[in-house]
Amino acid sequence: MKKRPTVGEILQAKGVSRRGFLKYCATTASILALPPSMIPRIAEAIENARRPSVIWLSFQECTGCTESLTRSASPTVEGLIFDAISLDYHHTLQAAAGDQAEAARHAAMKENDGNYLVLVDGSIPLGNPGFSTIAGISNVDMLKETVAGAAAVVAIGSCAAFGGIPGADPNPTGAVSVTDLVKDKPVINVPGCPPIPMVMTAVLTQFLTFGQLPALDKFGRPLAFYGQTIHDRCYRRPFYEQGKFAKTFDDEGAKAGWCLYKLGCKGPTTYNACATTKWNSGTSFPIEAGHPCLGCSEPNFWDDGGFYEPLSTGHFDSGEKLAGAAAAGVALGAVAAAAGRRRQAKFMKEG
């Protein structure tokens, strides 16, 4: 097996100066949400990192995640990272199709056995294997086959990470997440609908530079990006603290950019980096655009109450049951009083 070049070698071959490299490391640190003091270590790690092989599997998905990633893959710094990986299989992006494509997948698996990364977007239907197939192979079979020799699996997007929209109630296809199926390999969840492209590349960069998996939260998400809530990092947070809320999408509060909590913002319970990393090369993010956070990077976000229902809203049934409770109270009270009176009468008779 020929030795893949290190990233340092690749950059050097491209005539990038040390200053340029330092600049690159600084921006990488920024992407990885690492403190600037880590730059020297990153520099060292990147210099010696080698191109890994990546196999991308797309199951029940909308290609939004790929769109998100490829939109970001204009030649930016993170784009360089993609130059540094070897995307050996991605049936949407690759030119090859059918048997040829599958052959490429098998070749990559064989050549990099035990070292390649598997990226998955989309959920896997278990209801009927025929619901979603690629080259006649059911999603679940392809996943199991591909993952067998992988170093790690990255579940890209909320569908792969948590089941997502295909898995939403009533879940007609019996969709499950990658973690539901892959138990013996490390799985990194990069949820979001879609995930922030920079976050996707950062996870790969992390793997590439340090050769290890990032620290994960209880949902298997890299803490570096999913460690804090949107609410915590939201520039509108001061308005929340002041109790200034937009009540409709076109009132004075909305125009003044007040907090969107009342409009159902899920920022306080949503762990993601949108508020700082932002979208479209740092242009904006939903709250900045005036729309509450939907909480798309959280499990079951689709089924977790209305998007426009404030978080503090309780989920009550109709008032009828409450009226029933009240009626029960009246009955119990009457019974208790009657029992009390009966006791009194009995005691009076006894003297």
Add this chain to the structure above:
Amino acid sequence: MTTPQEVQRPTSPFHGNVRPILNEVLHALDKLLGTNESTTIDLASLPFGPGELEHLEALLGKGELSAELDALGTSSIRETAYPGVWWLEHRNAFDEVVGRYLEITRTPEILSSQDADIVAGRAHLEDQFE
């Protein structure tokens, strides 16, 4: 193409995110003077409302020195009106900002010539003699 409706930008840039940064810069300057320790603040990791970053930039102003670096796109390294506080902005080949930092230091490291480059440059110079 026109936008379907005019979006009103909030008139006030004050969401309260600028002040804490200035405070942090102040402490970093104390540290620089005290223990000669440099600090780098990654502005991308901090929340900013519309207009706030510009507000911060304007507040810090322009100092005596500014340099431009041309490596993997241009970068501007500029001392602010407050000596020791540097504003660094990295751009990629497409002139998109990819990183923005405040460095509180005497000279930002990236301004210094790097050994690896010196070695490569020296070899290059030697070639000139042939």
Add this chain to the structure above:
Amino acid sequence: MTTVDGRHEIDREAERLAYKPPEIRHDKQGDMPDEERINQAMHHFVKNFNTQTASYLDGCLHCGMCADACHFHVRTDDPRYTPIWKIELFKRTYKRQVGPFAFFYRLFGLKRHVTIKDLEEWQHLLYDSCTVCGRCSLVCPMGIDIAGLVSMARHGMFKAGLIPHELHEVAKTSAETGSPLGISPDKFEERVEWMADEHDVEIPMDVEKADVLAVMSSIEINKYPQSIAATAKILNASGETWTFRKDGFEATNFGMLSGNPDWQKAASMQLINAAIKIGAKTLVLPECGHAYMALRWMGANMYGKPLPFKVMHISEYMADALNTGKIKVKKLNKSVTYHDPCQVSRRGGATQAARDVIKHLGVDFREMEYGGDYNWCCGGGGGVVTIKRADPLRHRVFKLKMDQVEKTEADEVLSSCANCRQSFDDSQAHFNWDYTMGSLMETVAENLEERTS
């Protein structure tokens, strides 16, 4: 060599080294077995539970503020004298037997059964250390009428035969003879005649039909007989057709104080029947606090329907007569303070009457600090003055009253309750105090202006 008095044990737990106070005497009437006493107590607690008492017993927050209003607690700092604690057994029985969640209390044993030891201990709390003055009811943030509950709790204690002997004896005498001091109708008549002679006043007795029935308390008949004459003078002066009756003269109600509702009813009915018999429009109660509570506010309920006559305390009657000009009094040149009988003022609502009378007397009236409705009790109400063993405690409590009176620096202290007067006299003797309590009624009677018309 010193010898140690072995009768008193040293209490080493006390804050300061001290003798253990002597055990409180627990009195028992009758020879019921303990089981039966508990049963009786519980049954007669339970009888009292109605919407009103339930709302009180369910409402307590255990804030303890009533302790700050109770003279017994304020003077001793003994937490057991916290008013709400005095009805703890009553409350416990309510929660266990009748309250909305009684079922659970019984099922899980959340409130333990009342024991004979509890009842014995509470005898001291429900009788010796509560004058039913109701001051605690005013501080309670929930507005619980604790004094009223104490009265009801006494029903159980009485039926269990667990009340102080003296009070039981007085109540029994009252039930048997119609007077707590055993004053027979003939003795009463004798006294009336004597007073008529002594004070040269006409005193009608056993008139068949009269607008006003006047009654007296045994304390007055026995200890302050001049009250009889004073009553007569005032009623004569106001031009009423009135009478005393031998078949209904006793205003005190020791059935109520001791906690026997049957005796309470019997005593009240005696007066009610006498008044109805002569077709009285008004029944004038003497200077007696608890008599006012017994007849004015509880009489109709004993009767079972509204009374066909008005019930007035003598202070109310005097205020009315003075305000309408039926009687007139000379102006007095002295300073006076007034001690409010709890049952007449605070709990009876006739606070203003005495003040109206005092105003007509033209004296320099000096209201005590927190006088009127927030007045400190004399310490002898609720039957306490009859309980000999409670004397030291009562005297201790009286100190509050003394301070209150002395602060006014008034020449004289007046009141309108023979029971208060009795406690004052007793405590005065105990402390060699300068103040002697005067009677408002007697003061008015002595200073009546002759009718000019």
Add this chain to the structure above:
Amino acid sequence: MDLLEFAKGPALQVAAYILVAGSIWRIVGILLLKEKPDYSEPRQSGGLLAALKVIYTRSFTASPFKAATMYPKMLAYVMHLGLFAVVLLFVPHIMFFEGFLGFEWPGLPNSVIFFLGVAAVVAGIALLVRRLTNPVLRLISNFDDYFSWFATLFPLVTGLLIPVRIGFHYETLLAIHILSVALLMIWLPFGKLGHTFLVFITRGTTGMVFERRGAKT
């Protein structure tokens, strides 16, 4: 279903049923006991107006008792007003109520609410210390007093901790907060916290009984 969903859904729902049923049970259980008619001739009119009067006036301390009860009364005021403000004037709470009432009212800024909440907690702790050290309160206190204290302070503290975070996630703290509120709702009708509704009945009774006598209420 995660903890937050459980808290917001079934837990709160069941707690609401118990709160409503238990409160009415207790009220009806008291009101349906035998009535004691009062045949005495009233000195002045009583009735409902008298009840309302006392419900209002007992919120304040009569001057003779002010000195003696100043400390606990002040603490109680701070705690009650703090609780009132926190429960009813905190904007997310208003939204919670709006969720089923359908209308809203103006709230207070979070900083004010936070301050009042902390003040209420401090007052609550001071009241507990008093209960544990004052001989009267030690004697008359029972499980109800201590558990009711806990049931009241627990949601208050968990609520205040949400913005402070301390190592927990927002939704975890929110879930704990809602669960603690559910506990409070479940306990409220049965213990002394029932004074939230009994205060009207108890004070009202005194108003009806004593106001007609013209006696001091």
